[in-house]
Structures are given as C-alpha cells and as structure tokens.
Amino acid sequence: MRSDAAPVAVVGGGFSGVMTAVQLARRGVPALLFDGSGRLGLGVAYSTREPAHLLNVPSGKMSAWPDRPDDFARWLGDDGTSFAERRRFGTYLREILGQARGVQPQQNTVVAAERDGKGWRITTESGTVHAASAIVLAQGNQPPLPLRVGEGISPDDFIHNPWSAEAANAVRRLAQEGGDVLILGTGLTMIDTVLSLDEAGHTGRILALSRRGLVPRAHAPHEPAPVSAEEVPFGDLLATWRWLRRRTGQVGFRAAVDSLRPFSAELWQSYTSKDQRRFLRHARAWWDVHRHRIAPEVAARLAALIAEGRLQVVAGRLTAVTQGAEGLDVFFQRRGGRSEERRVSALFNCTGPLGEMRRTQDPLLQQFLAGGAVRIDDLGIGLHVGQPGRAGERIWAVGPLTKGTYWEMVAVPDIRGQAAAVADDIVKELGA
Numbered sequence: 001m002r003s004d005a006a007p008v009a010v011v012g013g014g015f016s017g018v019m020t021a022v023q024l025a026r027r028g029v030p031a032l033l034f035d036g037s038g039r040l041g042l043g044v045a046y047s048t049r050e051p052a053h054l055l056n057v058p059s060g061k062m063s064a065w066p067d068r069p070d071d072f073a074r075w076l077g078d079d080g081t082s083f084a085e086r087r088r089f090g091t092y093l094r095e096i097l098g099q100a101r102g103v104q105p106q107q108n109t110v111v112a113a114e115r116d117g118k119g120w121r122i123t124t125e126s127g128t129v130h131a132a133s134a135i136v137l138a139q140g141n142q143p144p145l146p147l148r149v150g151e152g153i154s155p156d157d158f159i160h161n162p163w164s165a166e167a168a169n170a171v172r173r174l175a176q177e178g179g180d181v182l183i184l185g186t187g188l189t190m191i192d193t194v195l196s197l198d199e200a201g202h203t204g205r206i207l208a209l210s211r212r213g214l215v216p217r218a219h220a221p222h223e224p225a226p227v228s229a230e231e232v233p234f235g236d237l238l239a240t241w242r243w244l245r246r247r248t249g250q251v252g253f254r255a256a257v258d259s260l261r262p263f264s265a266e267l268w269q270s271y272t273s274k275d276q277r278r279f280l281r282h283a284r285a286w287w288d289v290h291r292h293r294i295a296p297e298v299a300a301r302l303a304a305l306i307a308e309g310r311l312q313v314v315a316g317r318l319t320a321v322t323q324g325a326e327g328l329d330v331f332f333q334r335r336g337g338r339s340e341e342r343r344v345s346a347l348f349n350c351t352g353p354l355g356e357m358r359r360t361q362d363p364l365l366q367q368f369l370a371g372g373a374v375r376i377d378d379l380g381i382g383l384h385v386g387q388p389g390r391a392g393e394r395i396w397a398v399g400p401l402t403k404g405t406y407w408e409m410v411a412v413p414d415i416r417g418q419a420a421a422v423a424d425d426i427v428k429e430l431g432a
C-alpha cells in the first residue's frame with residue numbers, strides 16, 4: 001500500500017473493530033478506530049464492571065489471535081480451563097489496542113460517509129471529517145428497540161436495553177428499594193441481569209419468562225468427539241437435526257454440538273434460506289442453550305437462586321403490562337396453560353439484540369442501506385457479505401453484522417479469524 005494512502009476507517013470499537021484495526025496495523029495499514037459510546041476498546045460484552053459476569057468460553061479458547069491460541073490463557077497465567085471475569089478480557093483487549101502501532105482511536109460516533117474518489121470521507125457526530133481509503137463496519141449486534149407491550153410504561157420501570165446505563169441505574173434502585181422483577185428472556189442476558197441484581201444486594205423475587213423457558217446449559221468436562229467432513233450431513237437441515245440427536249445419544253450433547261463447530265459456516269451456507277429461516281424459528285433456542293454454555297460456577301449460582309425460590313424460570317408469553325401506583329402489573333400466559341398476573345417493580349427486556357436489520361437506528365448503516373452501498377442479507381438479520389466480509393465497494397463488515405452469512409460469527413473464537421482474513425483482503429484490495 002502507498003505510504004501516503006488514507007487510513008482505513010473502522011467503525012465500532014468492540015472486539016471486532018479492535019482486532020480488525022490491530023490486524024491492519026500489523027500489516028502496515030494505518031487505521032482510525034471510531035467508537036463514541038465510551039466503551040472504545042471493550043465493546044458491549046467486555047465493558048461490564050461486574051466481577052460476577054464471567055466469560056462463557058474457557059480462557060484457552062479466548063485468545064484474540066488466531067495464530068496464537070493460548071495467548072489469553074498465558075496473559076491470565078492459567079492453564080486455559082478457567083472462566084475469567086469478562087472485565088479481565090476487556091483489560092487484555094485494551095492492552096492489545098494500546099500496544100498496536102498505527103491504530104488511532106477516535107472517541108466519536110460515525111454518522112455519515114461520502115464517496116471521495118475510490119475512498120471515503122467520514123463524518124462524525126461531533127462534526128469532524130476524516131479521509132479513509134476503506135471502511136470496516138464493526139458496529140456489532142444492534143441494540144433492541146422498545147417492545148410494543150411496554151408502550152406507555154415509564155422507561156425507568158420497563159428497561160428496554162439491558163446493556164444501557166438505565167439498566168445499571170435500575171439494578172441499583174432495585175437493590176436499595178427492593179421489589180420483584182420480571183425478566184423477559186431466559187438466555188445469557190437474563191443470567192447477566194440476575195447476577196447483577198444479586199451482586200447489588202437485591203433480595204426480591206425474579207421471574208424469568210420466555211416462550212420455551214430454555215436456560216443455557218453449563219460447561220462440564222467431556223471427551224471431545226470430533227467428526228470428519230464426510231460425516232456431516234451438509235445441505236439438509238432435518239438430516240443435521242437427526243444426526244445431532246443420534247450423536248447426542250452416543251457422545252453427549254456437549255461433544256456432539258462442539259463437533260460441528262469447525263463446519264458451522266459451511267454447514268449454514270449449505271442450507272437453503274428457507275431452511276435457515278426454519279432453523280431460526282424452531283431450532284435456534286435449543287441450539288443456543290446447548291452451544292453457548294455458561295461457566296459451571298454461574299450455573300451453580302443460578303441453581304441456588306432457584307432452590308431458594310428467588311429465581312423462577314417460566315415458559316410462557318407476556319401478554320400485557322400496566323403501570324400502577326405501586327409498580328407494574330404484568331400478565332402472562334404459561335405455555336399451553338393458564339394466564340397469570342404478578343406485580344413487579346421493574347421489567348427488563350433480555351430477549352436479545354434487534355432481530356431485523358431494516359430497523360437499525362445506526363445512522364451510518366441507515367445511510368448505506370438507503371443508498372444501496374450495502375444490502376441486508378436474505379434472512380434480514382445482518383448485512384449481505386461476500387467472503388470474508390466484503391459488504392460493498394471498499395466496505396467490509398466484521399462480527400455479528402455478518403451472522404446471516406456465517407451464523408456463528410458472534411463470539412471471539414470465530415471473529416478473531418474473520419478480523420485477520422478481512423485485514424488480508426483489505427491489503428490485497430488497496431495494494432492493487
């Protein structure tokens with residue numbers, strides 16, 4: 001690449017953006033790393049200050065570098081089997097960023113980009129303008145929008161975004177004032193919220209509600225049972241499902257689910273979009289709780305809270321919420337059963353990030369989508385990308401924004417490889 005070329009603009013300073021910028025710098029390509037959220041270098045997952053929030057992947061698999069798989073475990077000084085505090089991973093990531101030469105962090109949100117010759121002119125929220133030779137979109141999962149069922153309810157009581165400052169304030173308030181809580185969703189975000197409440201000293205009851213009431217399973221020691229590509233039933237969702245059930249019976253669900261990991265992108269891409277949709281509708285909840293497992297100590301803590309009657313997990317559907325003088329009255333219908341009513345002091349939406357890319361509130365994504373610079377994938381959940389993350393002309397995307405194309409592009413062991421591959425691809429393109 002020419003030495004006078006403009007840097008690459010990386011939009012989003014979470015794991016995806018940091019590692020793409022650092023990988024570019026390693027290849028001699030300077031990068032501007034934008035993030036105006038106050039979490040630059042950490043992102044949503046690793047900006048938590050809560051010690052109870054543990055990684056859900058053992059340290060031996062959390063290296064930021066695909067070519068040095070034990071880097072994080074060495075940094076921590078452990079044998080690779082522990083589930084470290086997530087904030088420790090944030091410190092690790094910030095150290096990597098701090099040591100990178102050629103990455104310029106910019107505490108700013110990117111709001112627009114215009115073509116400038118072959119490259120781009122980037123505009124930030126504070127009005128600064130930057131020349132860039134290419135853009136990497138690394139904005140992560142899009143935050144959830146307010147749920148319709150919560151219309152008219154005070155946002156202090158109905159917390160729409162569990163990763164927001166409002167959520168942290170609500171946890172503090174509930175710890176001081178007490179009161180029961182309803183959590184919508186029973187996945188990893190519900191667990192984070194329960195742990196935050198418990199750590200803060202909240203003593204009320206917590207009801208966690210989701211359609212199926214499935215809770216992430218715990219990690220446990222198991223013998224790996226790898227399979228060869230010939231054994232994997234590519235191209236047939238139903239056959240994959242039957243295979244997984246059979247294999248679970250033979251080697252246990254942990255080994256069975258893990259054995260598909262090396263093939264996950266290829267497997268996902270071998271399905272028709274109709275089958276991918278079917279997976280999202282019917283199989284995703286099962287897959288998520290078996291695939292994204294929690295640390296054994298977290299599982300033990302949840303079990304204790306359930307045993308004490310402090311946490312109740314229910315399969316059902318929230319039907320209405322009304323605001324009364326003494327809290328929220330919530331109405332829900334148990335799966336296949338009766339309707340119930342409870343009074344709670346707060347409700348947290350932990351149903352996950354925004355599911356439809358067309359509803360994104362990100363100004364740059366909105367502009368790019370409206371102008372056709374990038375397009376939404378066939379499932380509507382991310383951006384359409386070509387290998388390894390080409391989203392448009394001199395535009396790349398990295399991380400969860402590409403999950404419609406790769407499916408398992410949501411965690412560190414997958415994103416680190418994509419960040420390196422995208423950096424290679426950018427060098428190839430710009431060097432020409």
Ligand SMILES: Cc1cc2nc3c(=O)[nH]c(=O)nc-3n(C[C@H](O)[C@H](O)[C@H](O)COP(=O)(O)OP(=O)(O)OC[C@H]3O[C@@H](n4cnc5c(N)ncnc54)[C@H](O)[C@@H]3O)c2cc1C
Nearest residue numbers: 012014015016037043044045055056109110140399411412
């Ligand atoms: C709570 C939680 C726990 C997790 N735990 C693990 C784990 O233990 N192990 C694991 O492997 N994976 C885990 N993951 C998954 C995974 O590591 C993360 O999802 C991954 O780090 C994604 O990072 P990201 O950079 O793509 O997105 P994010 O972390 O969401 O970062 C994106 C950043 O972009 C910023 N941004 C958005 N729009 C703009 C804009 N226009 N201009 C500038 N900045 C912008 C946002 O403010 C944000 O800071 C976890 C995820 C979550 C949410």
